[in-house]
Amino acid sequence: MYRETRIPRLRASLWVSVPDKADSLTKAADPDRGNLAFGPDAVHAPAPSLIVPDGCMDLIVIDSQIHIAGADSTARMFHGSATPTVGLRFDSGVLAQLLTTSAGELADRVTPLDAVIGGRHAEVGDAGEGGAASVTGSARVLLDTAGGLADRAPLDPRPMALARALDVRSSSPAQTVTEAAAEFAYSPRQLRRLSAEWFGYGPKHLAKILRWQAARDLIDAGRSRTAAAAEVGYADAAHLRRDERSLIG
Structure with missing residues (x-):
């Protein structure tokens, strides 16, 4: 199951992907802040999914850390976990500016955020549990991180x-x-x-x-x-x- 919420101030969409066999996802969101509450834990390992190119770049929480998913030039297989995956997909041309780096250097790969902009950024607590608190925490860290990047880098x-x-x-x-x-x-x-x-x-x-x-x-x-x-x-x-x-x- 896949759900997303538009975050206009960031020119991005906050998304959550839950393994298909997981219980239903419930969501309540403020369009500007992305305050989320998600329903029962996902416990089934998902089948690999095909990620198709869309001209966008994402920030994704993987193993309690934020990673950058560069723009894909062709489709690739994604082997998810048994827990929900949370990401923030930016409109074309936005994230590379916020990172003050070339999108070409990040294309077709997944890179830890810290390796690109330096420093150490907030970890997502309890990410391994895959419950509502984990999903909400991941969403909040992504939104806060993206907001900080947006505040320091005016968009062209x-x-x-x-x-x-x-x-x-x-x-x-x-x-x-x-x-x-x-x-x-x-x-x-x-x-x-x-x-x-x-x-x-x-x-x-x-x-x-x-x-x-x-x-x-x-x-x-x-x-x-x-x-x-x-x-x-x-x-x-x-x-x-x-x-x-x-x-x-």
């Missing part, structure tokens, strides 16, 4: 604007990479360099991921693959399948 709006321009869900039709480079007054080479710093990969790959995600949303909502492909700008359903195979295998 350009990465978020570029992600919106390339995303058919935000800008219909989405701009091509050439159109986006012209609008932002960058050469193609500059745009590739900046995109790698902001998102972890070049603008063409980001646009590919965002378009596939848009098609996936439509298919999940009940559209046929042919209709979804046409709506987000694929030449046909076969084009969508080719992109899908290249991203998730």
